[in-house]
Amino acid sequence: MNKIxxxxxxRNCNCKSSIFRNLTPDELEQINQGRYTVxxxxxxxxxxxxxxxxxxxCLTKGLAKLYIEGYGKNLILALVxxxxxxxxxxxxxxxxxxxxxxxxxxxxxxxxxxxxxxxxIKQNPDFxxxxxxxxxxxxxxxxxxxxxLTQKQMPGRIADVLFYLREKIYEKNPFEITxxxxxxxxxxxMSKESSIRILKELKEEGILRVNGNTIEILNEKxxxxxxxxx
Amino acid sequence: MNKIxxxxxxRNCNCKSSIFRNLTPDELEQINQGRYTVxxxxxxxxxxxxxxxxxxxCLTKGLAKLYIEGYGKNLILALVxxxxxxxxxxxxxxxxxxxxxxxxxxxxxxxxxxxxxxxxIKQNPDFxxxxxxxxxxxxxxxxxxxxxLTQKQMPGRIADVLFYLREKIYEKNPFEITxxxxxxxxxxxMSKESSIRILKELKEEGILRVNGNTIEILNEKxxxxxxxxx
DNA sequence: TCAGGACATTGACATTTGTCAATAAAAAAT
DNA sequence: ATTTTTTATTGACAAATGTCAATGTCCTGA
Numbered sequence: 001m002n003k004i005x006x007x008x009x010x011r012n013c014n015c016k017s018s019i020f021r022n023l024t025p026d027e028l029e030q031i032n033q034g035r036y037t038v039x040x041x042x043x044x045x046x047x048x049x050x051x052x053x054x055x056x057x058c059l060t061k062g063l064a065k066l067y068i069e070g071y072g073k074n075l076i077l078a079l080v081x082x083x084x085x086x087x088x089x090x091x092x093x094x095x096x097x098x099x100x101x102x103x104x105x106x107x108x109x110x111x112x113x114x115x116x117x118x119x120x121i122k123q124n125p126d127f128x129x130x131x132x133x134x135x136x137x138x139x140x141x142x143x144x145x146x147x148x149l150t151q152k153q154m155p156g157r158i159a160d161v162l163f164y165l166r167e168k169i170y171e172k173n174p175f176e177i178t179x180x181x182x183x184x185x186x187x188x189x190m191s192k193e194s195s196i197r198i199l200k201e202l203k204e205e206g207i208l209r210v211n212g213n214t215i216e217i218l219n220e221k222x223x224x225x226x227x228x229x230x
Numbered sequence: 231m232n233k234i235x236x237x238x239x240x241r242n243c244n245c246k247s248s249i250f251r252n253l254t255p256d257e258l259e260q261i262n263q264g265r266y267t268v269x270x271x272x273x274x275x276x277x278x279x280x281x282x283x284x285x286x287x288c289l290t291k292g293l294a295k296l297y298i299e300g301y302g303k304n305l306i307l308a309l310v311x312x313x314x315x316x317x318x319x320x321x322x323x324x325x326x327x328x329x330x331x332x333x334x335x336x337x338x339x340x341x342x343x344x345x346x347x348x349x350x351i352k353q354n355p356d357f358x359x360x361x362x363x364x365x366x367x368x369x370x371x372x373x374x375x376x377x378x379l380t381q382k383q384m385p386g387r388i389a390d391v392l393f394y395l396r397e398k399i400y401e402k403n404p405f406e407i408t409x410x411x412x413x414x415x416x417x418x419x420m421s422k423e424s425s426i427r428i429l430k431e432l433k434e435e436g437i438l439r440v441n442g443n444t445i446e447i448l449n450e451k452x453x454x455x456x457x458x459x460x
Numbered sequence: 461t462c463a464g465g466a467c468a469t470t471g472a473c474a475t476t477t478g479t480c481a482a483t484a485a486a487a488a489a490t
Numbered sequence: 491a492t493t494t495t496t497t498a499t500t501g502a503c504a505a506a507t508g509t510c511a512a513t514g515t516c517c518t519g520a
Contacts, residue, residue, distance in 0.1 A: 068373060068376075068377055070377045070380075070381040071377075071381050071382065071458070071459075071460050072381075072460075073381050075376065075377060075380055075381065077373075089365075089366035089367070089368075089369035089370050089373075090366070090370070091366070092359075092362050092363045092365075092366040093363065093366050093367055093370060098369075098370050098373050099373065118359075121355075121358070121359070121362070122355040122356075122358070122359060123355075125351075125352040125353075125355070125358070126352075128351070128352070128355070128358050128362075129322075129348075129351070129352060131362070132322050132351070132358075132361070132362065132365070133322045133323065135319075135322075135362070135365055135366075135369075136319035136320070136321070136322040136323050136365075137319070137323055138369075139319035139328075139365075139368075139369065139372075140319050140320070140323060140328050142369075142372060142376070143298060143307075143319075143328050143329065145376075146298075146305065146372070146375075146376050146379065147298055147300045147301075147305060149376065149379070149380050150300075150305055150379050150380065150419040151300040151301050151302075151303050151305065151419075152301065153505095153506070153507090154506075154507075180467070180468090181467075181468060181469090182467080182468095189380040189381075190507075190508085191507075191508055191509075192467090192468085193468095193469080193470085193507095193508075193509080193510095194506095194507065194508070196468065196469060196470085197469090197470085200469085200470090212468095212516095228301070229301075230301050230302075383475095383476070383477090384476080384477075410497070410498090411497075411498060411499090412497085412498095420477075420478085421477075421478055421479075422497090422498085423477095423478075423479080423480095423498095423499080423500085424476095424477065424478070426498065426499060426500085427499090427500085430499085430500090442486090442498095
């Protein structure tokens with residue numbers, strides 16, 4: 001479907017995360033040495049919150065969700081699609097995962113030894129700076145999310161999630177979601193019944209077209225308005 | 231009141247953040263060159279969300295709150311006390327602040343030119359690694375916070391904030407809060423009326439002693455229980 | 461094809477939480 | 491000391507949201 005293609009070797013691979021752009025061929029070769037590829041079926045868990053975190057994970061195919069297992073409910077922090085990576089804060093603290101990750105679709109990932117990654121961070125200042133920049137972007141994204149979750153009412157939260165799905169994940173409109181209604185709820189901090197109801201209301205108001213898992217944003221302006229109003 | 235004391239010079243200063251422990255005397259001198267001290271009265275704003283972010287800010291006295299100005303409400307992300315620093319993610323993205331900071335008490339801070347800080351990050355890999363470690367700790371803290379805010383009911387959220395205040399900010403019990411009830415509400419994502427009511431209920435149940443701004447956790451076990459139950 | 465299971469949908473209802481208005485208390489200013 | 495202003499408190503009520511139970515739909519495997 002697109003030009004992304006795996007390679008035997010990180011040097012020639014065109015499905016590596018752009019975070020690696022500052023690495024020399026030799027450094028890429030070091031990454032390659034400590035790397036292996038894994039396939040996951042939809043629903044399979046990549047790693048569980050609380051377990052050791054020995055890998056930098058780079059998604060080359062599919063879709064994964066990152067979620068915190070809270071008190072009865074889950075909170076989905078983000079969806080990750082190719083070519084992006086998963087590298088949680090625990091790697092620099094206590095080598096534990098602070099969230100779980102699961103494949104939403106059939107997924108392929110490259111795992112890289114975390115120590116190699118950290119060694120390169122210390123060796124290559126440009127790489128380190130790029131890494132810090134990405135961690136910062138992540139933090140900014142999280143700020144938006146926490147404001148949405150704590151200060152907006154349900155329609156506003158659903159609106160934000162729909163924009164996120166359209167702009168960052170599926171990148172088209174209409175888009176066919178591969179996540180469940182429960183996932184939609186876990187992304188927007190509400191019960192699945194509520195997420196279904198809000199979706200239905202937005203449909204009845206003509207703001208969305210919803211047909212099973214196909215969603216189209218019909219009235220972007222009004223949805224944007226709902227996102228703002230809370 | 232304590233042994234913390236400012237100095238003319240970062241090298242001899244014993245109120246510098248421990249993040250600087252990996253710097254050489256020469257590097258500390260570089261920090262010192264681009265540094266100046268500022269005093270703030272209670273309530274004064276250190277910087278506003280959206281404005282340029284030219285400084286690494288290190289608190290040497292007082293207490294500050296970091297808060298996102300959302301839709302009508304504020305969300306307090308953290309309180310910062312000496313000797314700790316404020317350095318938001320915008321510095322590595324677009325040089326803008328993504329949250330505001332205001333003095334809660336009479337406060338003193340050292341401001342350091344952000345470019346000097348970033349230069350040292352690139353020069354000194356140990357310093358860079360320590361910085362990444364701290365950013366990671368921050369992220370982990372934020373995870374706990376977002377779970378509390380999105381998955382717990384009001385008593386659980388207040389319980390979490392009370393533990394935070396006792397363990398991380400005032401570091402004693404009983405403790406006298408210097409933040410308002412509105413701030414308490416902004417920390418726990420609710421209206422100030424609700425924060426007052428929950429405090430009252432916890433008092434009536436004998437879990438807290440509340441007298442004006444003095445709070446004592448009387449039944450830690452039960453409060454812990456409330457935090458867990460949601 | 462059919463049975464079983466997972467996911468989606470809906471309605472009724474209880475609970476949680478916010479809003480508004482009134483009052484009290486405390487702090488700041490004159 | 492007194493007024494003014496801010497902050498804290500309380501109660502009544504409305505709105506938002508979750509829970510539970512029933513039902514429908516879709517998909518999978520025998």
